[in-house]
Amino acid sequence: MGILRKTKNLETILDIFRQSNEALSANLLFERLHERMNRSTVYRLLERLEDDGILHSFASMDNVKFYALRQDCISSGDVHSHPHFQCTTCNQVVCLEQEVVFPTLNRMRIEEAQIFLKGQCNSCLSQ
Amino acid sequence: MGILRKTKNLETILDIFRQSNEALSANLLFERLHERMNRSTVYRLLERLEDDGILHSFASMDNVKFYALRQDCISSGDVHSHPHFQCTTCNQVVCLEQEVVFPTLNRMRIEEAQIFLKGQCNSCLSQ
DNA sequence: CAACTAATGCGACTATGTTGCAATAATAAA
DNA sequence: TTTATTATTGCAACATAGTCGCATTAGTTG
Structure with missing residues (x-):
């Protein structure tokens, strides 16, 4: 259902994505947070941000799920x-x-x- | 280093890949074997077959590693x-x-x- | 500033994949 | 054919990525 409340954790994660144009996995993010956020919170926030269309996700070649800010997309039938x-x-x-x-x-x-x-x-x- | 010995397990796995042109994950393969082979043997054989260039692997969108028989590839600089x-x-x-x-x-x-x-x-x- | 409830932390759990080691079996040598 | 060698296997324990239920915490609304 996406995000309903603006929490500190949410802002922290969004800031990290906004500060660089990198894509990050849940674990890379967890490391950057110096493990100051619960692992399951990280996963849940990533999922919610994706549901809301703020992030998008994709699989790396090593089968790890990465997330990045969603850019505006062209829209067409294809x-x-x-x-x-x-x-x-x-x-x-x-x-x-x-x-x-x-x-x-x-x-x-x-x-x-x-x-x-x-x-x-x-x-x-x-x- | 690849395959040195032709074992029953090896033939069993190769047969499954040859019988259809599907790609399979270690777990799908494990299921098709009706769990009659050890899980780590499945992983090890897949790895060896890939090292030998008989199989190739890729990540699915759900971050699962799939294997399929390697087809002949065009070779060029690109x-x-x-x-x-x-x-x-x-x-x-x-x-x-x-x-x-x-x-x-x-x-x-x-x-x-x-x-x-x-x-x-x-x-x-x-x- | 209450009341409501989304969000969080915690711990236990699942799925996927890896590794060390002793037993087994494919192959080479005799 | 029999023996010796060692790749392969099964087992169990481990590692990593991700999920879930539940009690507590903290945004938000009135």
């Missing part, structure tokens, strides 16, 4: 998706801006699409 | 990948044949790419 990228050097996960549009493929109805890329980010490449 | 598809009705996961080629994106070195699609498969659509 399914679209922006890729997610993880740097193999610094491990940061970010949303890429380019939207990818999926046309209808051979007699399947595509409803959702996820693209995950791995490689080296700009700043790690230049070091 | 990173390429075939999409994986899960039907939201029958839950089957399959590899799609169309290869997607990723050109180099804005100053990042892409090394690996994963596309996961969800929707309705052909056979569920026509029922």
Whole structure:
């Protein structure tokens, strides 16, 4: 049902996401909070923020659920998706801006699409 | 280091993959074996088959690791990948044949790419 | 400033996956 | 064929990611 009350924990988590454009897993977030918030609270807030459309989530290649602030999306009949990228050097996960549009493929109805890329980010490449 | 000995368990698992073109998670496989193989053996065999290039793996949207027989891949300088598809009705996961080629994106070195699609498969659509 | 109840912390639990170790079985050597 | 070697297996304990019920705490409303 989403968020009904503005709590300190909620603001703390939102601040962390707003301070960088990184995507974070529940555990990375938990670490950044120096474990000052209960683990289940972290999971519940992430879920609520996603229900409210403030965050969106996706699976990393290591099968970990990541969350990031939801950007405004183009809306059209086709399914679209922006890729997610993880740097193999610094491990940061970010949303890429380019939207990818999926046309209808051979007699399947595509409803959702996820693209995950791995490689080296700009700043790690230049070091 | 991959596979050194042809064991019954190994053949059993390979047979299951060969009998259908589905992708399976360790747990789905474990269920199909009617739990007649140890869970850790299943995980170890999947890992070895992947090391040997007989299977390949990818993450589903629910953060579960799936394995499927590796098809012959086009080889070129660009990173390429075939999409994986899960039907939201029958839950089957399959590899799609169309290869997607990723050109180099804005100053990042892409090394690996994963596309996961969800929707309705052909056979569920026509029922 | 009460009253209401969403949100929290806690602990126990589930699911997925990993590891060390002794027993077993596939393979190579005799 | 028999023996020796060691990869593979099963077992149990562990690790990590995530969920849930419940009593307590703390936003919010009147």
